[in-house]
Amino acid sequence: MTFFLSLATTLSWADIYKYVDESGNVTFTNTPIKGAVRIMSEPAAPRRSDSGNSSANSTRTPTNKVSVPSPVNFPKVDAATQKSRDSNRKQILSEELASEQILLGNAKKALQEADANRSADEKANPKMYLDRIGRLRETIVMHEKNVAALQAELSRVR
Missing domain, CATH: 1.10.287 (Helix Hairpins)
Known part of the structure; x- marks a missing residue:
């Protein structure tokens, strides 16, 4: 049961909601708000377990920052x-x-x-x-x- 609950929570982090208040102010959030519209729903990327070889799990740039690949449905430019x-x-x-x-x-x-x-x-x-x-x-x-x-x-x- 807790596995499904944690999976649902993980998936909700990937959802993006757009909320427009009475004044016309637009707010984008990853938490549902009453009256907000889900504009993007993306399943979270599966997490890899550390197997002791961190270079297999991520790409390091010269400044030692971890480079994360783009999501599958991320727009590409030719x-x-x-x-x-x-x-x-x-x-x-x-x-x-x-x-x-x-x-x-x-x-x-x-x-x-x-x-x-x-x-x-x-x-x-x-x-x-x-x-x-x-x-x-x-x-x-x-x-x-x-x-x-x-x-x-x-x-x-x-």
Whole structure:
């Protein structure tokens, strides 16, 4: 009896329910709620017992994370579609990188020209000038970080 109860509980964890409240807020949950509609029901994957050989039961990635295979009915994307998506992603990232590099160049130029463009108020109040220089440096750092992040992301694109 407890076997069937635990089996039923395990199967209910795989069910997904959609609930819309009076305000129109949508909630997705794996527990049944009164008025919720089951939108996905998937049997839980059978559990394997550890036989002492953990490499037979899971795939380990270089970062030692366990890689779990996709469910049987998980939507698949054909190679041509994935290649197209990867190409679009690479193009978008390249365009963003070019834009960030331009913004970084503009920020560096603005910092170089800051001394020549010192206003009368900034000459009278050096703190105003230092504040402006600080903001320009923060902008440069932000754009440098964005460029580095985009370059790292581009290096991961297939």
